[in-house]
Amino acid sequence: MSTQLESPAEAAPAAAPAGGPRLVRRQRLSRWDLKLSPYLYISPFFVLFGLVGLFPLLYTGYLSVHDWERLYYQRGEFVGLENYRFVLTDPVFIKSLVNTFSIFVMSSVPQVVAAVCIAALLDTHLRGRTFWRMSVLLPFVVAPTAAVLIFGSLFADKYGVINAMLDGVGLEPIRWHVDRWWSHFAIAGMVNWRWTGYNALIFLAAMQAVPRDLYESAALDGAGRVRQFLSVTLPMIRPTMIFVIVTSTIGGLQIFTEPRLFDDTPQREGGPDHQYMTSTLYIYVKGIEDQFYGRASAAAWVLFLIIVGIALLNFAITRYFTRRSS
């Protein structure tokens, strides 16, 4: 093993200073293999993340401290925190934040609750289980744009299906595109329709991994269906719960397509009074429509920090509660 010594030519000029016997090449290779290979195996993710995640993140930060030359679509002078000052004092941005939270609460909360309930139902011995399980995923397969078109005709102010039904039973029609909270309701409805089934399937997978003998022992102890669900299922799917809550928080704070296409005025800025402009839409409007990339970047960073904060908070709260309940 030690006969094949490293030739001097192979020792790079910068190689380690001599001292003690050297390893043979094969030994060194296998050592690298041991230490380096795992990193290489996971590196594609990090390289891709660096390209499409980290780089835009940093570059956005870079742009956010620069002015923007509108006519030539170019980065302008360094302006320090001016863009952040603009965004944080812009009433439209504040409004968009409120809208974002309102839509987020109206969508993520009922979504997770409904998803857990649906998953629990799917976890029982249904006839044609696969069919039911696949059908809850169906809305997820529909492109959001197509979904918005369908919902658009449901929620149209003048000639919409829901208003026609309300009119039929003698109720006042709802001005879906005008009243702030009703517009949030409509948008949250689209989001829920799309994501509930997806989350339900994730919960279902977690529920099926719960050992069945736990239920048997619970049943022997006299626990009913509901008690089993509360005391066995919920604690057992805790990690999945955290995962779904964190991802749906992130998703819920980034809603874009629905409010953008829900708006049927030509400007599409989340309603003429920005009744349902979300913060991501604000970023789009500032960057693409108004052509202020610096301000859009600053808004993107503010939103990023808010989402990180909320995701962490959510994580902590969920952990606290699930810990306590278990």
Added chain:
Amino acid sequence: MRITTNRPASRPHLHRGRLALGAVTALVLGLTAACGDDSDPTASAEQKALGEGETLTITTFGEFGYDELIEEWNAENPDIQVEQTKVSLWDDWKNELNTLLQANEGLPDVVAIEGDFIPALVAAPDRWVDLSSPDVEGRWLDFKEDAATTPDGQLVGYATDAGPEAICYRADLFEKAGLPTDREEVAERMTTWEDYYALGEEFVANSDAQWYDASGSIAQAMLNQVEFPFEEADNTVNVENDELRAVYDTVTGNAEKLSTGVAQWSDDWTAGFTNDGFATVPCPGWMRSNIRDNTGDPAPKGVVWDIADVFPGGGGNWGGSYLAVPKSSPHQEEAKELAAWLTAPEQQIRIFEQYGNFPSQAQALEDSALLEASDPYFNDAPVGEIFSNRANAITVQPYHGPLYSDILGKFQEAITRVDQGGDPDKSWETFVNEVEALQ
């Protein structure tokens, strides 16, 4: 065993790790540099001949009426095959265009530009190919050509159509409400805005329909008679001027009584054509194909559209677009050739006959084919004569600075807010703030 005890041997490994880290860092930084180091957007792309299977691309919005013409061009020019992309709304295309201009990549060879946006091109002309050429000199009406010419004499776009405005009206709804239906009598009742609104009040008192299609469209019509709507001659923004405020007050003051309260181009607006939603539409030449498409051809039973040879308060021009060639195009000569052909008087006359877009070419306006044209869809109205008269009635060319198109969007939103029940003064304040934020 020796491996773990041999310290110096681990150095190369460390070295390698550092190398990998360095490589990733270099990659990220290199990319930052590549994108961050804004390449000169005014540089012209390297010119190449169209290769096998390559096409010249053109993107239009709304209805330019180019389908048949491009087919004909492709049959006659096997070397220069053209592919058209149609976007339905200008506002959507404008966003897309802004994105492409920012990336300075992926732009089509020929770009359709709405007339209101052309000042932005004139303000940054070195991104666009100079299209001036002796062949096209004097081809257009002066005001169209001037609007696309820089102080140095560069022509950034070839004008396609012009938008002299008339009033399109539903003769059947007029009749039901006891109003005159004959287009000359109708014209006499609408020579000023006061008359127009007064007639509207008479109409809505006797009809379930509204008087006009959208507050936004009537605002735009009135705006086209204001000399300096948003910007002064030196391009300083001034939206707090009396004339603009007067337009705003008139339109928002009449919104509840006379308007449908829906945004122009929205689904509810489109539905209003078939649901007897309104009786009149400010009608530039290109609006005819919109009316026809939205109402349905043939028209539903009983629906009669007509055109009155009048526009309240004198003449007005609404829209009319341009074709421009970006410097990023690798086929600028061919693109220029195509744009010149599409905007030639002969072609524009054919578009007028088929789609209604009114030509902006001086020669086309004197063409007998245009002057004698009539439109069976609009009760056989002599459209050639009407729109020629309307073009001659235009006395004011509103000044459009580089921000015109952007401010117009905000102005339309301000009007829509009031349509939806917002307070006019508060909405105006928001508008002023939003314009402030554009500068």
